[in-house]
Amino acid sequence: MSGGLAVGQQTAPAARRSRLSPMTYALIALGALLVLSAVRVITGAGDLTSTGSVQAALTAAVPIAMAALAGLWAERAGVINIGLEGMMVLGTFGAGYAGYQWGPWAGVVFGLLLGVLGGLLHAVATVTFGVDHIISGVAINLLAPGAALFLSKQFFADAAGGGQKQSPRIQDAEKVSVPGLPDLLGSIEDKRWFFVSDLAGILRGLTTQVSLLTVLAAVLIAGSAFVLWKTPLGLRLRSCGEAPVAAESLGVNVYKYKYLAVTASGAFAGLGGAILAVTSGQFRDGQTGGRGFIGLAAMIFGNWRPGGLATGAGLFGYTDALALRGSLAVHALLLLLAIALVVVAVWQYREGAPVLSAVSAAIGVLFAWWYFTSDGIPPELVGAAPYVVTILVLALASQRLRAPRAVGEVYRRGEGK
Amino acid sequence: MRRMRGVRLAAGLFALGIGLASCASDTQPGGDGGTSGAPAPSTVKVGLAYDIGGRGDQSFNDSAARGLDKAKSEFGVEVTELEAAQGETDAQKEDRLRQLAESGHNVIIAVGFAYEKALSAAAADYPEAKFAIIDSAAPEAANVANLTFAEHEGSFLVGVVAGLKSKTGNVGFIGGVNTPLIQKFEVGFEQGVKAVKPDATVQVKYLTQPPDFTGFNDPAKGTTAANGMLDAGADVIYPAAGGSGAGAFEAAKAKGAMGIGVDSDQYNLPALANVKDVIITSMVKNVDVAVYDFIKAVKDGQFKSGLQVYDLASGGVSFATSGGKIDDIVPQVEEYKEKIVSGEIQVKDTK
Numbered sequence: 001m002s003g004g005l006a007v008g009q010q011t012a013p014a015a016r017r018s019r020l021s022p023m024t025y026a027l028i029a030l031g032a033l034l035v036l037s038a039v040r041v042i043t044g045a046g047d048l049t050s051t052g053s054v055q056a057a058l059t060a061a062v063p064i065a066m067a068a069l070a071g072l073w074a075e076r077a078g079v080i081n082i083g084l085e086g087m088m089v090l091g092t093f094g095a096g097y098a099g100y101q102w103g104p105w106a107g108v109v110f111g112l113l114l115g116v117l118g119g120l121l122h123a124v125a126t127v128t129f130g131v132d133h134i135i136s137g138v139a140i141n142l143l144a145p146g147a148a149l150f151l152s153k154q155f156f157a158d159a160a161g162g163g164q165k166q167s168p169r170i171q172d173a174e175k176v177s178v179p180g181l182p183d184l185l186g187s188i189e190d191k192r193w194f195f196v197s198d199l200a201g202i203l204r205g206l207t208t209q210v211s212l213l214t215v216l217a218a219v220l221i222a223g224s225a226f227v228l229w230k231t232p233l234g235l236r237l238r239s240c241g242e243a244p245v246a247a248e249s250l251g252v253n254v255y256k257y258k259y260l261a262v263t264a265s266g267a268f269a270g271l272g273g274a275i276l277a278v279t280s281g282q283f284r285d286g287q288t289g290g291r292g293f294i295g296l297a298a299m300i301f302g303n304w305r306p307g308g309l310a311t312g313a314g315l316f317g318y319t320d321a322l323a324l325r326g327s328l329a330v331h332a333l334l335l336l337l338a339i340a341l342v343v344v345a346v347w348q349y350r351e352g353a354p355v356l357s358a359v360s361a362a363i364g365v366l367f368a369w370w371y372f373t374s375d376g377i378p379p380e381l382v383g384a385a386p387y388v389v390t391i392l393v394l395a396l397a398s399q400r401l402r403a404p405r406a407v408g409e410v411y412r413r414g415e416g417k
Numbered sequence: 418m419r420r421m422r423g424v425r426l427a428a429g430l431f432a433l434g435i436g437l438a439s440c441a442s443d444t445q446p447g448g449d450g451g452t453s454g455a456p457a458p459s460t461v462k463v464g465l466a467y468d469i470g471g472r473g474d475q476s477f478n479d480s481a482a483r484g485l486d487k488a489k490s491e492f493g494v495e496v497t498e499l500e501a502a503q504g505e506t507d508a509q510k511e512d513r514l515r516q517l518a519e520s521g522h523n524v525i526i527a528v529g530f531a532y533e534k535a536l537s538a539a540a541a542d543y544p545e546a547k548f549a550i551i552d553s554a555a556p557e558a559a560n561v562a563n564l565t566f567a568e569h570e571g572s573f574l575v576g577v578v579a580g581l582k583s584k585t586g587n588v589g590f591i592g593g594v595n596t597p598l599i600q601k602f603e604v605g606f607e608q609g610v611k612a613v614k615p616d617a618t619v620q621v622k623y624l625t626q627p628p629d630f631t632g633f634n635d636p637a638k639g640t641t642a643a644n645g646m647l648d649a650g651a652d653v654i655y656p657a658a659g660g661s662g663a664g665a666f667e668a669a670k671a672k673g674a675m676g677i678g679v680d681s682d683q684y685n686l687p688a689l690a691n692v693k694d695v696i697i698t699s700m701v702k703n704v705d706v707a708v709y710d711f712i713k714a715v716k717d718g719q720f721k722s723g724l725q726v727y728d729l730a731s732g733g734v735s736f737a738t739s740g741g742k743i744d745d746i747v748p749q750v751e752e753y754k755e756k757i758v759s760g761e762i763q764v765k766d767t768k
Binding site for chain 2: 047050052053056059060145149156160161163165166276279280281282285286287320321325326379380383
């Protein structure tokens, strides 16, 4: 076991960099909330911090977060999983098939199992046969929607309320609220006080009518962080993604850990698809709509870490929810983005990156100018908001990203140099 | 060598994936047996190509399927149905139409404006076959009939219903994808609402922008958009968004609001049975009538090319009263219907 420990530390240069303390994170969150409140007051876009927005953001973020978590497991073990989208599709079908007959939780389990099948297929191709990871992933993305559609015609075409491309209705999972809190917070939110009401709105969104599936997702993200970073199993798994040959020389069965990781990846992706189908109330052909790829992006933005990917998925879910709920909040988002970019500019300048700082500042000023000279955003651009925000943040944060060192490389036992 | 094997496996997976995808999306046409050449004029062989969603979508395509089924049982014509796949190209659509024409179908119906370009190209090469396209006026040829609907007129009527039934004076319209066709629903609806409540607010949201057509197929987005409108004070939601509409009705049900169905009489659809309480009316678009009429016309030798508009006057669009939730205001709505039919009220169809 001590050998395994040494592997992880020696080959991970990121460990050298001092991590931010929890206190710093809390301060950043507090600052972000203050800015958010200020923007809400200035623009009058109450939707920025309303209960409904936060709830919608959570619902939108969960399938993406699960896809991102799936990507994390695979890539930490050195396997690129671009087949997330396909595995999610399998999950949506599984949830549709079991969900309408035996309830939402059976659907979730069945979707997860189908995801495992997809993961196993990817593992067989990439680990056992050494297929290029991208090729295998693309093959799964082509195979899965076809298979799901074929199966859906077999099982749903004649079911009551179903069709060739959609399942009958699935009951939604239970929703829970923290007792007593919603009313109290709701009355504070209605006061429209600076900061206090915003905080109440966000807290109310996080504690009212939360689907148990969302709770499950949160537990899984925290659980993954624990397993991957605090247990010997996690350490060995990550060592396979950093330096598989070194891990092998220390007695780690790299194939076994890669299989484990990619299968778990399939399970999480399948779960993400299943959650999407259950919260949508049915399986539909083409329902995932690229969420698997967005999850992959959220994981990269999250620097291959659970907390980061949750932030990325949350950011995307939040902007997506704002864009769908109304145009006023998206207009306010311009100002928010402008302020955020200026903050990034100052921070980058102090970090000694004047060029990046200038670029951030310029884009920030541009957004501010756009905000103050317009009354709204054309509807054609509103739908693009989640992507623009995510890409901007991704581009400016990517300066500090570090992928697992051996990710995407084909590993063969006993062939290390 | 090992590496080669891997590549071969990947290639195999690819082939399997593509094979499965294509066999899942296309039912093989019935008359494969080399019956090319001009068919006898007395036999009518109908080929119908669905839009995304296909038979069983509980909406637009199902309506076309009903018309086809009726023609089949009444005239005993031979029919072939082909389905579209998500995210396919115009070339794939064109192939589908050519496949039908090549296998001896002389009546070919393309369901949905997405076939616009494909049909123009295919129809030119098969002058003997009679083509029809639903919802598009664009392809013009001597053997093409354009079956379009006055959705704006039907939407005006459900807009009147929304205006009369709304207590907050605030209603919402959710479009699936921001296309000119769906904008017809929006402008008609808004005009209808304003006709009875000039100071009412109409919130408008399109789920996606073309070429992203997932907005017709994403109930989760429908729920989010509807919740946003309901939180902003709306109490009636009209989703013209295909499968995403189900999500909007769920949201309306959870918040005790009202919803308006589209294309079919959605109150009576089994897939929406759990939310039928909130569906007060539906803007019914009788695609089945258009499909049936077209087949009948060709069979009787009465084929007419060019634009045929199914409007309120001809019964091509209407509003549904199933569930009895608008019984108290039906006379008022009928009044507006008369005014539109007589031409007293002109309903706009573009912004």
